Amino acid sequence: MNRTQIAKIYDEFPESQRDMPREQFIREALGALGALDPNRMAADADAIVQRRITGRMNQMAIDEALQNEKARG
Structure with a gap:
């Protein structure tokens, strides 16, 4: 969906139901659509996995160091 299509959707709402300016609506809609981009989702998931692995x-390194310290006594 592009900017023009989103603007058309905004324009279809009655005036009484428009609770934000047109530009803000378009900006937020584009942001929400960007979050659903499969490439972006894959990159975000990869970053999360990498953080978990790290x-x-x-x-594991902390646990090993603690075990070594306990073994020393």
């Missing part, structure tokens, strides 16, 4: 690796 977090787990850090936790």
Whole structure:
């Protein structure tokens, strides 16, 4: 959906139901559509997975260091 199509949808609403300016409606609609972009979703999911992997690796290193410290005594 492009800017013109979104503007047309906005224009179809009666004046009494328009609770935001036209430009804000278009901007928010385009932002919502951008969040649904499959490429963007894949990139976001990949970033989340990478953060989880890094977090787990850090936790494993911390746990290992604590075990080594306990073993020393």
